[in-house]
Amino acid sequence: MDDQHDGRKERATRRRSHRRTEILTASRKVFSDKGYHASSVADIIAEARIARGTFYLYFPSKRALFEELLEEMIAQIAGAVHRISTDGGVDSALDQLSGIVRRVIDILETNRHLTIILLREAVGLDADFDLKLNAFYSRMSDLIDGALTLGQSMGLVRDCDTRLASYCVLGSLKEVMLQRLTGAGHEVDAGELARGILDFNLRGLLKPTP
Amino acid sequence: MDDQHDGRKERATRRRSHRRTEILTASRKVFSDKGYHASSVADIIAEARIARGTFYLYFPSKRALFEELLEEMIAQIAGAVHRISTDGGVDSALDQLSGIVRRVIDILETNRHLTIILLREAVGLDADFDLKLNAFYSRMSDLIDGALTLGQSMGLVRDCDTRLASYCVLGSLKEVMLQRLTGAGHEVDAGELARGILDFNLRGLLKPTP
């Protein structure tokens, strides 16, 4: 009887979790199509084909749902980016870097809707929200900054303002991805794109003077 | 008597235009503090210390006011950026580039509020608006793209995907300025900042291998 009960409970939990996921998926689509402000709860429940009340059974508010959506994405990206190990020498370091960029691009690509939100809409809700976003971007640029400083100590990265440079790197990645995701088609292969971005950031625009 | 009349009229016009400016200034502040959506007309008239009706005496709607604010800024920036002339050789070209970056930074700095709005909030109001913004950013990246292509034909810029590179350049500038304007203080001198950004974009991160 306990077993049966557990089974029921489990099934119920699974169902519950399933509903949640459905709502998350629906709202992802709605939010990235129309933006946060233009998306109403009515839009979301229509997309998810549930009743108004049901929505509030799974999320305390529209804002909380949006927050969860963003945090999920932030967590994914953060998970893909980690410190570069210097144990393997220069080539290994560059390979790791390349891998990170590639992984980040992949995550952004597979979360097209969310990424667009993250890149342009997730601002201006309230101070609380902005803080969270700033914290995320700070963390990202800190990681880049750390990598650059490390690179300098390895004699790999040239002498420059690493903080400024980290913003440049972050900005170039954001802009390229925004253009790619909002633009018509993804013409270029993701690997090639990663190489291109890396290439730009590492070598700059100028032809090296012999 | 005509003189008197003219004087009156003129003064009235000046006062009128002054009020308009006051409202623009107030709304600039409000919008960049709270974002477009979180700013109500009530906030704006409170900041401008005018009555509700007065607002609509000068602007047909909240949206129209915002539009004017953005277009003003877009026009300023666009005015500061122009094609680079190749008549003066390499050094001249680089100088012109440096001048443009410097000018743009100056404009953004002196329009701190508006810039913040332009860089993050001006999205998601409606399709019409997004189109305008996209058009602006497209124009900017087109200009950069053109400059890069020109640079290539002059043997100055190395072989690369100029479109991709133009997004990178645009993105790095946007991100650096956003950090600078939203961040606590403007520690670094604007000239140095311009040099830093240019340096990053031109030479990249890597130490040149001899």
Add this chain to the structure above:
Amino acid sequence: MDDQHDGRKERATRRRSHRRTEILTASRKVFSDKGYHASSVADIIAEARIARGTFYLYFPSKRALFEELLEEMIAQIAGAVHRISTDGGVDSALDQLSGIVRRVIDILETNRHLTIILLREAVGLDADFDLKLNAFYSRMSDLIDGALTLGQSMGLVRDCDTRLASYCVLGSLKEVMLQRLTGAGHEVDAGELARGILDFNLRGLLKPTP
């Protein structure tokens, strides 16, 4: 379980339709008391004892509600008036006429509020509205005109400008009903009233000269 579900749904629908009716009734009263313009949505929801939002759950706008109110009444009246059949000879024709007048009066009486609105307030909202009203009154006078022409061909109605006469008939009915409905009490019996109006229109004021 399906039964239960159906039952619920059905009850909900009935409740829903009931609310709608309540709002219609309340607004009928408010509109005919204060007129369209002087009636605010606040008045209507106060009379109906519902919340602001509830109103817009059932009607898209104040104007749409008013439109529905009028169209309902127009439909009722139009339904009571139809062409007179000549199959039964003169007496039958006069009986039919008498029946129509009687039915119209009854409808107007049982829709006191709406009638008052129709007779005096339903004008000047916008061109669209005026067109609808004009169309209705045109239809009415066309029907009367047709009946008079028919009467002439039957040798029943004397030679006169039927168009002009149809307006006179329409006008006398409108005015009498307006006085009756806005006046203090309905002293006279409806049947007697119908006879009186008919009598006036058929025989005129003058004592027949022998």
Add this chain to the structure above:
Amino acid sequence: MDDQHDGRKERATRRRSHRRTEILTASRKVFSDKGYHASSVADIIAEARIARGTFYLYFPSKRALFEELLEEMIAQIAGAVHRISTDGGVDSALDQLSGIVRRVIDILETNRHLTIILLREAVGLDADFDLKLNAFYSRMSDLIDGALTLGQSMGLVRDCDTRLASYCVLGSLKEVMLQRLTGAGHEVDAGELARGILDFNLRGLLKPTP
């Protein structure tokens, strides 16, 4: 010096009165074009080509202006309608009646704008206003009623409910004029129209049975 002063004063008064008239004329046009509610003070001052403040120099409020407009018209009509003298016998009485109808029609025609307002728009402003209108229409139907009673005592008017009949007469006149004034063109001659209306009201629709 007194003379001069008086002259000035007089001229000023004349000018003042002239301005008033201009505003009245302008508002007459505006009101009858768009109706009371759809006409804003802005419309009126635009039509009169005066400043906002000037309007309130001559009229305390929009409503008061409208009231004056209507009262002026009411006075005119009331002035055209007076008790019928019985001194001259039957023919004279009918002639007088005919004259009244003719005069009323003429007044209404020459005040087309105002008449339209009076006939349909002048309702629903507030209770005060409605009272005034009711009083006017009551007076009109009282006059008719009186005439009918007199006619009965002269053996001219047949036995009928004179109150009811007076409403019928009033209504037929109102409706015919409304159609005429709002309709496309004034095809029929005013004299003929007067005869037609009178004919309808006096003899009714039916062909007299021999």
Add this chain to the structure above:
DNA sequence: CATGAATGAGTCTTCATTCAT
């Protein structure tokens, strides 16, 4: 759990009227 009717605070916008010049 699910539903959807009900709520009401909040938003933009209009416009008759006032008042300093």
Add this chain to the structure above:
DNA sequence: TATGAATGAAGACTCATTCAT
């Protein structure tokens, strides 16, 4: 007198959230 900028009360409508069934 004449002007027109300024006012603010009032109105229509939206939408996130609640709650009885």
